[in-house]
Amino acid sequence: MTATPEVDAGANSKDVATILNPATGEVAGTVRWTDPADVARIATGLRQAQREWEARGAAGRAKVLARYAVWLGDHREEIESLLIEETGKSATDAAQEVPLLLMILSYYVRTMEKALAPDSRPAALPFLSIKKITVHYRPRALVGIIAPWNYPVANALMDAIGALAAGCSVLLKPSERTPLTAEVLMRGWIDSGAPEVLALAQGAREVSEAVIDSSDFIQFTGSSATGAKVMERAARRLTPVSLELGGKDPMLVLDDADVELAAHAAVWGAFFNAGQTCVSVERVYVMEQVYEQFVDAVVRDVRKLKMGAGEGNAFGALIDESQVAVTEKHVADALAKGAKVLTGGKRPSGPGTFYEPTVLVDVDHSMACMTDETFGPTLPIMKVSSVAEAVRLANDSQYGLSAAVFSRNLERANDVALQLDCGGVNVNDVISNLMCTTAPMGGWKTSGIGARFGGPEGLRKYCRIETVVAPRTNVGAGGNYYNNSPKALKRMNTMMTKLALIRPKRIAK
Known part of the structure; x- marks a missing residue:
């Protein structure tokens, strides 16, 4: 359909x-x-x-x-x-x-x-x-x-x-x-x-x-x-x-993160609107110390999701058959290259362009699910050994729309946020930057040009932009028009240079 x-x-x-x-x-x-x-x-x-x-x-x-x-x-x-x-x-x-x-x-x-x-x-x-x-x-x-x-x-x-x-x-x-x-x-x-x-x-x-x-x-x-x-x-x-x-938004889960919160956020961020959100969570990098706990919590939450249109459901259909095909292609590519499906991974029987919420592990950047925008209900999770590795992999993308960092240490999380190459970062949350109407929203790299709204x-x-320069007084008007004598030119150059260097000289000290 x-x-x-x-x-x-x-x-x-x-x-x-x-x-x-x-x-x-x-x-x-x-x-x-x-x-x-x-x-x-x-x-x-x-x-x-x-x-x-x-x-x-x-x-x-x-x-x-x-x-x-x-x-x-x-x-x-x-x-x-x-x-x-x-x-x-x-x-x-x-x-x-x-x-x-x-x-x-x-x-x-x-x-x-x-x-x-x-x-x-x-x-x-x-x-x-x-x-x-x-x-x-x-x-x-x-x-x-x-x-x-x-x-x-x-x-x-x-x-x-x-x-x-x-x-x-x-x-x-x-x-x-x-x-x-x-x-x-x-x-x-x-x-x-x-x-x-x-x-x-x-x-x-x-x-x-x-x-x-x-x-x-x-x-x-x-x-x-x-x-x-x-x-x-x-x-x-x-x-x-x-x-x-487009976006391929990363989520980084550090070793001191609130794992339950991070898992809830990842599931909602990945499957909200069936993953058809520009700032959805499309890939997760989890430090090895909390990896197993995080994956278990994600799978538990995903299995509770109810799929269907209208009331009583967590998320609905994909927009059409072409979007289902992209999701199927990315999952198949990941499986062929060694990834595992922990839940979902297929289209359900019955009418409609639905696709089951899918959690993928044992993924890497050779797989399309980690590098190309899926815009579907998939959540690939990758284990990393350090924050530096997580940041490197998060930035290893043509996209730079937004990202998320989870850590109980806000100073640490903010430091990591400023190492990510994207237009917006959510700390201990996902997608919330869209609600921040006082700040501009936009992307880096192939995720866009300029700020969208906010x-x-x-x-x-x-x-x-139109700049209007008007006189406050008639004093001095026209004083330099065509005054090109060597004496006047020397005087003007000396004055301009001295005035322009007053502040830099003060700062340099």
């Missing part, structure tokens, strides 16, 4: 597609694709509306976003019900998305006016104090957002919220695998009385390309390979991008 839209072979881009529930194969709903040729027209309308939206100022936009937050809270049950039908999620997994959005909305509603206020800067040299230096954050007219399928509600709006708060219009392209919930989110924007600065473009590659070609900034979330293609396309018009891409950075990324 698949969530991929079914479109007749001869159909054009305006056809209505049927979306199936991956857990049952039943119809979840239908969607009408956007004609790629219409995207430019939609973008023009959004740009026109953006002028008035920017003119409202941060305080005016905050009121609109606050009303939208109330609407999302009031319609949470409807959104989550459709989310389960569209993705095959468990109720537990589906329940995480709207609250995350409400956290982000609440944070920006409270802070956006200050974050976007003009920033006064001091003069670099005393004689420049006659100038007033102000940095302004001016929104880009149109932000294109290409969202993924694993969190169709949260991943779409967590980016849109920042762009809208900054004063931009937003053209949202949901994944063609999960287009239905985006329609509800769009309805809510309209019903809450918001202006027409948010629009949808439904479709696949051609629509994505049209969105890139029509936007002034692109936020893309997805695989590293596709992210490279997005960046290449955007480069044709020198359109800036922010990319949150903190003032989550707003300012959508702005162009």
Whole structure:
């Protein structure tokens, strides 16, 4: 069963597609694709509306976003019900998305006016104090957002919220695998009385390309390979991008860790949303002193998990057959190279794109399960002899999204965290950095470019920076214009050199 839209072979881009529930194969709903040729027209309308939206100022936009937050809270049950039908999620997994959005909305509603206020800067040299230096954050007219399928509600709006708060219009392209919930989110924007600065473009590659070609900034979330293609396309018009891409997040369990806590965290971090989370725990390095105890606790916890869509289950289906195939491939590769399955390791009988929660041991970096993003319900665990070995192996990856370190000694854990090459590290926890709305979230290496959301950075990324230098007084204005005499040049050079070296000389002492 698949969530991929079914479109007749001869159909054009305006056809209505049927979306199936991956857990049952039943119809979840239908969607009408956007004609790629219409995207430019939609973008023009959004740009026109953006002028008035920017003119409202941060305080005016905050009121609109606050009303939208109330609407999302009031319609949470409807959104989550459709989310389960569209993705095959468990109720537990589906329940995480709207609250995350409400956290982000609440944070920006409270802070956006200050974050976007003009920033006064001091003069670099005393004689420049006659100038007033102000940095302004001016929104880009149109932000294109290409969202993924694993969190169709949260991943779409967590980016849109920042762009809208900054004063931009937003053209949202949901994944063609999960287009239905985006329609509800769009309805809510309209019903809450918001202006027409948010629009949808439904479709696949051609629509994505049209969105890139029509936007002034692109936020893309997805695989590293596709992210490279997005960046290449955007480069044709020198359109800036922010990319949150793949991950292979490591978890390090030190010899002084709370093993029970670490085991619980590893199981939840690996199997939440069936492992289809960019910051899920995809590999674990455990010091040999606590390895056996940790593995036993993990296996015990995993065997208690109940798999299925809707209520009463720990996690649901994979999004479609292609994602099941990746998981099966990684497990088979590991077994062929000497790994062992302690629990799971196969697809259950019955309907739906499910895969059993799988714990792998005797793994190493020759195996895809330790080096390639699985995005499925697997938990490979590797024994290490030292912290240095754990850090080396954790950094031996093309990815650098986030990581976790477990130790009872917080100073030791923080020291290890700063040795890891990634955008965020959780100490004695997993995935929690996503909830830290005051801090930016982003990846290193092939896991992305730029911060995604969080903190003032989550707003300012959508702005162009404009510096205005204005006189505080007319005294001294024009004094150096074309004053190129040898005497004047010598005097200026002497003064500039002395002034510029005052602070370095003090520090050097």
